Amino acid sequence: xxxxxxxxxxxxxxxxxxxxxxxxxxxxxxxxxxxxxxxxxxxxxxxxxxxxxxxxxxxxxxxxxxxxxxxxxxxxxxxxxxxxxxxxxxxxxxxxxxxxxxxxxxxxxxxxxxxxxxxxxxxxxxxxxxxxxxxxxxxxxxxxxxxxxxxxxxxxxxxxxxxxxxxxxxxxxxxxxxxxxxxxxxxxxxxxxxxxxxxxxxxxxxxxxxxxxxxxxxxxxxxxxxxxxxxxxxxxxxxxxxxxxxxxxxxxxxxxxxxxxxxxxxxxxxxxxxxxxxxxxxxxxxxxxxxxxxxxxxxxxxxxxxxxxxxxxxxxxxxxxxxxxxxxxxxxxxxxxxxxxxxxxxxxxxxxxxxxxxxxxxxxxxxxxxxxxxxxxxxxx
Numbered sequence: 599x600x601x602x603x604x605x606x607x608x609x610x611x612x613x614x615x616x617x618x619x620x621x622x623x624x625x626x627x628x629x630x631x632x633x634x635x636x637x638x639x640x641x642x643x644x645x646x647x648x649x650x651x652x653x654x655x656x657x658x659x660x661x662x663x664x665x666x667x668x669x670x671x672x673x674x675x676x677x678x679x680x681x682x683x684x685x686x687x688x689x690x691x692x693x694x695x696x697x698x699x700x701x702x703x704x705x706x707x708x709x710x711x712x713x714x715x716x717x718x719x720x721x722x723x724x725x726x727x728x729x730x731x732x733x734x735x736x737x738x739x740x741x742x743x744x745x746x747x748x749x750x751x752x753x754x755x756x757x758x759x760x761x762x763x764x765x766x767x768x769x770x771x772x773x774x775x776x777x778x779x780x781x782x783x784x785x786x787x788x789x790x791x792x793x794x795x796x797x798x799x800x801x802x803x804x805x806x807x808x809x810x811x812x813x814x815x816x817x818x819x820x821x822x823x824x825x826x827x828x829x830x831x832x833x834x835x836x837x838x839x840x841x842x843x844x845x846x847x848x849x850x851x852x853x854x855x856x857x858x859x860x861x862x863x864x865x866x867x868x869x870x871x872x873x874x875x876x877x878x879x880x881x882x883x884x885x886x887x888x889x890x891x892x893x894x895x896x897x898x899x900x901x902x903x904x905x906x907x908x909x910x911x912x913x914x915x916x917x918x919x920x921x922x923x924x925x926x927x928x929x930x931x932x933x934x935x936x937x938x939x940x941x942x943x944x945x946x947x948x949x950x951x952x953x954x955x956x957x958x959x960x961x962x963x964x965x966x967x968x969x970x971x972x973x974x975x976x977x978x979x
Contacts (some may be wrong), residue, residue, distance in 0.1 A: 599615070599616060599619060599630055599631065599632055599633075599634060599847075599848045599849075599850065600633075600634040600635045600828055600829075600838070600847060600848070600849050600850070601633075601849075601850050601851070601852075602827060602828050602849075602850070602851040602852070602899065602900065604633055604635070604636065607852060608852075611852065611857075612632070612850075614879065615850055615857065615859070615879065616630055616632060618879045618882050618883070619848050619859075619882075621883065622882065622883050622885075622887070623846065631842055631844065634838055634842060634844070634847060635824075635825065635826070635827070635828070635838065637841075637842060638802075638824050638837070638838045638841040638842055639801045639802035639822075639824045639826065640801070641841050641842070642801075642802050642803060642804070642823060642824045642837075642841060643777065643799040643800055643801055643802065643803065643804075643805060644799060644805070645804065646694065650690075650692075650693055650694075653686075653690065653693060654693055654694060654695055657683050657686060657687065657693075657699060658695070658699065660679055660682065660683045661680075661683055661699050661702055661703060663679055664676045664679035664680045664683070664703070664706055665702075665706060667679060668706060668709065668710060673710050673713065673714065676706065676710060677707065677710055680703040680706050680707055683699065683703055684700060684703050687699060687700055687795070688793075688809050690807075691795040691796065691797070691807040691808055691809045692795075692797050692805055692806070692807025695782075696782075696795045697730050697731070697781040697782040697794075697795045698782060700730050700793075700795065701727050701730045701731050701734060704723050704724075704726040704727035704730065705723070705727050705736065705749075707719075707723040707726075708720050708723030708724050708727065708745075708749070709741070709745060711723055712745055712748065720748065721752055724748070724749050724752040724753070725752060725756065725790075725791075725792060726792055726793065727749075728749075728752060728753050728756045728790060728792075729756075729789065729790045729791060729792025729793065729794065730781050730792070730793070730794065730795075731781060732753065732756060732757060732790055735749075735750070735753075736749050736750075756790050760788070762790070762791055763788035763789055763790050763791075764788060764789065764791075764812065765786060765787065765788050765789075766778075766780065766786065766789065766794065766796055766810045766814075766815060767814040767815070768798075768814060768815050768816075768817055769814045769815070769816045769817070770816045770817050770818055770819075771806075771817040771818055771819035772819065773798055773817070775800075775801060776798045776799060776800050776801070777798075777799040777801075778796065778797070778798055778799075779796070779797040779798075779799065780794055780795070780796050780810075781794050781795055782795070789810075791812065792811070793809055793810070793811050794809070794810040794811075795807070795809060795810075796808050796809070796810045796815060798817060800819065800820055800822065801822070801826070802822035802823060802824035802825070802826060803819075803820040803821065803822045803823060803824075804820055804823075806818075806820065823837055824837050824838060824841060825837070825838070827900065828849045828851065828897055828899055828900055829847075829849070829862070829897055830896050830897045830900060831896055831897075832862075832867065832868070832895060832896075835847055835862045835864075835868070835897070836864065836865075839862075839864035839865070844864050845863075845864055846861055846862065846863055846864060847861065847862040847864060848860075848861050848862075849861070849862065849897060849899055850899075851899040851900070853905065855876055855877040856873060856874050856875070856876060856877075856905065857873070857874045857877075857879065858871055858872070858873050858874075858899045858905060859871065859872045859873075859882065859885070860872070860897055860898065860899055861887055861889075862897070863889050866889050867889040867892070867895060868889060868892055868894065868895060868896060868897055869886070869887050869888065869889045869891075869892050870885070870886045870887075870888075870891055870892045871898055871899065872885035872886075873905045873906060873908075875908035876908075
């Protein structure tokens, strides 16, 4: 199910419509996918191609190979393997686990430099690793204590020099509505000097990624492939169906207290829209869900044109018994007041009472000896 302006729609109304739709299609409520548009756009933003998964597997195997070569004492081979993997990660900074593998490789290069007694290369490798993850520490069970001490000395210096940390900047595209991930952690934040893997997840579109080294990242906003609102075309509706593996997409819009509902049969076409008479959902179960009976090929709930007015109530023909006519509009129509609660009844009644009181007062002030005729009985024979 997909709602127009889902974030502002009343939760109780969403639950009522969802329960009615589940009953119409005869499916358990847990089979309904609520918030279909939001979910589809999120899946598109974090979608990973099968080729990327294969690349991650290959690179991770190479990282393990480099570690094994180091432990075997083949330092040149370990260094060469680490350089190859780092170069491929820089070419594909959007790969999941890129920052994690980069940290492992920088630490490995630092251990190679430490073993070779190259203090300058050791500190350079430590700083590169700490830039990727300032909170990470070396394990004393896997690394000699003197190596851990060297690493921690450099890490303390980096943490103490936070004034040099900068927030990545972007040129060419507005990232205000995007989700930004830096070195595998979500959120835009200051980072230490060095290389960082930055991924920008655009709602409804593929992600953009770059290596940040201090210079502004130049990005071009991609075109969203998944719509941000109720789909108007078959192509837009199909993208939601494909992302979520749906059979039917039910779209809902609320105007005032009325609901508009239209279905899309995935792989087929739109169905006839249905409009409630008021807040009640009576008649939704009897709506025409057959896409073959709808002569248009698009969604219409977002059209600015007014919705069709509810059918007028049926009036009984002459000779048929009169029955109360239920006013259209459901629960949002005010019922007719009973006669004793209407204001004009009591205005008339008050006038009669006031007249009676006035007559009584006049009669009460007359001389008791005088006679008063108050009816026409005296004139009758």
